[in-house]
Amino acid sequence: MTTHNMLIAPDFSPERFAGWHMFNILIQKRANLNMHLNMPASHAEQEALIDAGDIQVIYANPFDAATLIREQGYRAVARPIGKSDEMVIAASANSDINCLEDLTAGSTISMANNRDVKLIGLRLLEAVDLEEADLNWTVTETYQAAARQVIKGDSQAGFFLAEVFHSFSRLTKTQLNVLIESDLADISHVLLIKEDFPDTEILMNAILNLHNDDDGKEALTELGMPQGFEPMSEEDAEFMLDLMETLMD
């Protein structure tokens, strides 16, 4: 049996790792397909894998989706229900930074290496006249490490993937003060399939029905998307890409 390649964009939170393996095992069984799971650690690694040309299924972030759909022959077929991509800007609860306006040019921002979080964060900082070049950036291995830097006062604020921020321990969260949380709503990760992939229908069937039984539900809960996936039309995807286009500059 042919083995197909599925790639998961590297920006998921670490505790979702097991969930993606459960997801892969289940859909292989249900669609009767051999599917190799590729979990690149960085955006550069993701690009190299895609450029090598043998990836049939991608769980892509909305920023990469634009190029993948409009230039690389993928189409969006599904997205997680009720799970949009959001970010949080937070300062130390002990600091005198209590709102976005308290951040000034020359401040240092801690963040994990996630350009989507950075882009949305920069869009939110426009409202207080701060641009990328006005700030110092420290890029940490994990969001936890970014949170520690903010709490210790090594940086004035942190950019976080909202999902990761909300999964921090209570102790961590009480030491941080949310300055703003995005609520962009219409923007989410999307499931892409290469246009010439022969088994789209059977694969989609397996994915869209995962939430209908206990095993599937368990995998989806591990992934933080308990409601499962919904189908996405070509127009749904194009609409999201038009939104993304407005955020690029």
Added chain:
Amino acid sequence: MGSPLPDANKPDMPSEQITLTYHDGTSRIVYDSGVERPYPDGKLIVSRTDLDGILTHVNDAFVEISGYGVDELISQPQSILRHPDMPKAAYKDLWATAESGQKWHGYVKNLCKDGSHYWVYATVVPNVRHGKTVGYTSVRRKPSRSKIEAAIAQYADMKQNEEG
């Protein structure tokens, strides 16, 4: 360009009555209370129009801040939000840019149903489907106070030149 917009209802707040004339020669009465509404934190205000600028989609943030119901917006011209302080040249530039297939950015003062207003930094992109433009999307973000002040001064200048 659809049916002309009816006159606005006179708000309860004290306000100035103004007759707006649109690019197609139609006009209507609107009210300007001078009260500013805060931009909703963290959100984007999104709308889509057809090729003639008639609204085909509005998101929740759009509905909430405009003060109109969805039914009062869909199928109406996007100029339902036109504020009398906005110079015509800004919209001429918006349309010329979008119709040539390019992305437009600009600061916009919009009028709410009750005569209050809000400022946005707006981006308009053409919706290209299979090589053809089928409509336009606008996404608005929160502008900084300093950018709003600069736009107020610039638009006041532009308006003076338009009238004089």
